[in-house]
Amino acid sequence: MMRATLVLLVRELKKWFGRKPVLVMSLLTPVLWIALFGKSLNLTNMLMPPGSLEGISPEMMKILEEMVTARLIELFGTTDYFTYISSGMLVVFAVFQGMFSGISIIFDKRLGYMDRLLVAPIPRLSIWLSKILAVAVRVTLLSLLLLAVSLLLGMNLKEGIGVIDLLASWSYIVLLAMTIASLYALLSFYADNQEIVFAAGNLLNLPLMFTSSAMFPVEQMPDWLQKLASANPVTFAADLVRYHLIGRPVGDYTAELVKLVVIALVMLVVSGWASLRWMNNR
Amino acid sequence: MRREECAVETIKLEKTYKNGVKALKGVSFCIRVGEIFSLLGPNGAGKTTTVKILSTLIKPSGGTAYVGGYNVVEESSKVRKIIGIVPQDLTADDEMTGYDNVYVQARLHGLSRNEAKKKTEEVLEFMGLLEAANRKARTYSGGMRKRLEIAMSLVHSPRLLFLDEPTLGLDVQSRRHLWDLIRKLKMEGTTILLTTHYMEEADALSDRIAIIDLGKVVALGSPEELKARLGGDRIYIKPVLNQDLISIKERLERKGYEVSILNGEVIVKVKKAEDSLFDIINLLRDSKISSLRISKPNLEDVFLELTGRKLRDEEPLDSFRYRIHSMRVRR
Ligand SMILES: Nc1ncnc2c1ncn2[C@@H]1O[C@H](COP(=O)(O)OP(=O)(O)O)[C@@H](O)[C@H]1O
Ligand SMILES: [Mg+2]
Numbered sequence: 001m002m003r004a005t006l007v008l009l010v011r012e013l014k015k016w017f018g019r020k021p022v023l024v025m026s027l028l029t030p031v032l033w034i035a036l037f038g039k040s041l042n043l044t045n046m047l048m049p050p051g052s053l054e055g056i057s058p059e060m061m062k063i064l065e066e067m068v069t070a071r072l073i074e075l076f077g078t079t080d081y082f083t084y085i086s087s088g089m090l091v092v093f094a095v096f097q098g099m100f101s102g103i104s105i106i107f108d109k110r111l112g113y114m115d116r117l118l119v120a121p122i123p124r125l126s127i128w129l130s131k132i133l134a135v136a137v138r139v140t141l142l143s144l145l146l147l148a149v150s151l152l153l154g155m156n157l158k159e160g161i162g163v164i165d166l167l168a169s170w171s172y173i174v175l176l177a178m179t180i181a182s183l184y185a186l187l188s189f190y191a192d193n194q195e196i197v198f199a200a201g202n203l204l205n206l207p208l209m210f211t212s213s214a215m216f217p218v219e220q221m222p223d224w225l226q227k228l229a230s231a232n233p234v235t236f237a238a239d240l241v242r243y244h245l246i247g248r249p250v251g252d253y254t255a256e257l258v259k260l261v262v263i264a265l266v267m268l269v270v271s272g273w274a275s276l277r278w279m280n281n282r
Numbered sequence: 283m284r285r286e287e288c289a290v291e292t293i294k295l296e297k298t299y300k301n302g303v304k305a306l307k308g309v310s311f312c313i314r315v316g317e318i319f320s321l322l323g324p325n326g327a328g329k330t331t332t333v334k335i336l337s338t339l340i341k342p343s344g345g346t347a348y349v350g351g352y353n354v355v356e357e358s359s360k361v362r363k364i365i366g367i368v369p370q371d372l373t374a375d376d377e378m379t380g381y382d383n384v385y386v387q388a389r390l391h392g393l394s395r396n397e398a399k400k401k402t403e404e405v406l407e408f409m410g411l412l413e414a415a416n417r418k419a420r421t422y423s424g425g426m427r428k429r430l431e432i433a434m435s436l437v438h439s440p441r442l443l444f445l446d447e448p449t450l451g452l453d454v455q456s457r458r459h460l461w462d463l464i465r466k467l468k469m470e471g472t473t474i475l476l477t478t479h480y481m482e483e484a485d486a487l488s489d490r491i492a493i494i495d496l497g498k499v500v501a502l503g504s505p506e507e508l509k510a511r512l513g514g515d516r517i518y519i520k521p522v523l524n525q526d527l528i529s530i531k532e533r534l535e536r537k538g539y540e541v542s543i544l545n546g547e548v549i550v551k552v553k554k555a556e557d558s559l560f561d562i563i564n565l566l567r568d569s570k571i572s573s574l575r576i577s578k579p580n581l582e583d584v585f586l587e588l589t590g591r592k593l594r595d596e597e598p599l600d601s602f603r604y605r606i607h608s609m610r611v612r613r
Contacts, residue, residue, distance in 0.1 A: 008390075011375075011386050015375075018377065108375075119337050120362060120391065121362040121392070
């Protein structure tokens with residue numbers, strides 16, 4: 001099982017690295033997002049009193065500034081939105097990368113390569129597993145790159161951050177990516193054309209992203225959105241990763257962790273089981 | 283119930299696809315160890331469906347099949363170990379090099395890194411692809427891609443090889459090349475299942491043929507046996523002088539041959555022309571003969587006789603009607 005999975009995983013990665021333009025673009029996209037989106041939205045400046053407001057005493061100004069800062073810290077855990085958003089981006093891109101399991105499966109089916117794999121003397125689950133793990137590896141590499149770029153652009157990690165924090169963040173990001181990859185894998189085994197996968201991507205990615213705490217804090221959302229966000233695995237991952245990377249407090253660490261792990265396990269089991277079923281019943 | 287001598291045995295195999303198409307309606311045959319066995323039939327006959335079931339890609343809706351003694355449904359993983367398959371549609375990964383395509387197959391079949399490397403180079407060389415090995419499969423020509431498919435299916439030295447319409451779309455030269463290769467594999471002891479809708483191909487390569495139509499085997503036997511169903515070969519004899527026709531006819535009839543005269547030629551109906559030719563020439567050694575030719579019924583004729591339809595729309599190449607021109611028989 002592990003042997004076949006490894007052979008297939010190497011194939012996936014070799015293909016990814018083999019297409020240089022695709023590789024460069026897929027690395028550049030998140031970097032641009034972080035650099036442009038993260039930097040253009042400067043909340044601290046936005047929330048300062050308007051320049052037209054005259055006659056404010058310096059004491060008053062100081063109070064206003066303190067208010068804004070306190071509110072920002074309350075919501076974002078930092079006065080610096082860039083730090084908030086770049087930690088969220090790590091999670092968002094894990095979601096985006098999840099789609100590649102599906103695309104890869106669809107192409108293997110289209111090219112007939114899937115038939116080759118299905119007549120090879122290997123456990124068929126390893127075909128599915130290699131797609132999920134390929135996403136995990138991609139996300140790992142992308143996250144490292146993203147983190148490096150974010151730090152260059154001024155992201156502030158929490159004080160006294162340790163190896164444990166980094167490892168924990170990495171596991172949560174990868175766990176989320178595998179959850180999403182499971183979803184797309186399941187979809188792609190049963191779908192017979194690639195458009196379904198792209199359509200599902202367009203349909204799911206934005207809601208997953210915006211009904212979570214990845215971009216904006218849940219606390220300032222309307223009620224109904226808060227409900228959605230509190231069931232979204234992206235929220236759990238984002239909250240947990242932020243806690244470890246930038247030190248933003250998380251409501252109930254254990255609860256969020258348990259929910260993230262349970263959702264991931266359920267998705268993985270369902271996806272693996274259903275994919276195997278597709279392979280075995282034709 | 284399965285028989286030991288069969289490398290592949292199907293018993294009343296049925297397949298109904300999810301959309302309701304009945305592709306197989308009880309297909310039974312036995313492929314003997316070491317032979318080249320062909321499924322010959324028109325498009326849609328159920329050849330690919332049969333191969334897919336035997337290679338464990340799809341499940342039969344009824345009946346059973348054994349490959350190498352293993353049940354294709356219950357022991358599918360054992361079946362996959364011993365077979366190589368060249369599917370009708372291409373399966374190589376365009377985005378990988380020829381080398382990687384073959385190497386991954388070798389690794390998936392359990393070869394160690396070193397073994398896989400060695401075998402990959404070996405089959406690529408055998409298939410004449412060593413030079414193009416490091417190019418992406420996308421850049422290969424049609425013939426090269428087919429050879430790559432074969433390399434991918436041979437890298438683990440399978441005991442049984444399934445070839446589904448392997449020469450479809452190949453030019454004449456590549457086709458001959460492939461025929462030689464198939465014969466070579468047989469010599470090395472590989473049992474081969476070949477599907478084709480070219481009757482010349484089935485005739486030239488097969489030890490035995492199952493003619494399949496609309497999901498059923500309509501005839502099974504060696505090419506000679508199948509053709510013998512049409513009553514055998516005909517030998518056409520043209521004397522130099524027309525007045526000799528009668529005497530030639532009578533002389534042959536006295537020896538028990540079935541003879542008729544048509545368009546200035548004496549026609550002798552025999553079981554197998556090769557076996558009777560010497561005897562006939564011997565009988566006619568005193569006559570002045572201007573030409574002598576043999577006509578053999580082909581599998582196209584057999585299919586027509588069995589189903590009332592043609593094997594395919596185009597006219598088949600006339601490669602099995604040979605002529606012996608101006609063969610003068612003296613003294
Ligand atoms: N996946 C499928 N779904 C539905 N019908 C199919 C499928 N594959 C083949 N068929 C039908 O089954 C019949 C036999 O097809 P096939 O086995 O491909 O024949 P051949 O290989 O002899 O040309 C045809 O009528 C074909 O249309
Ligand atoms: Mg076919």
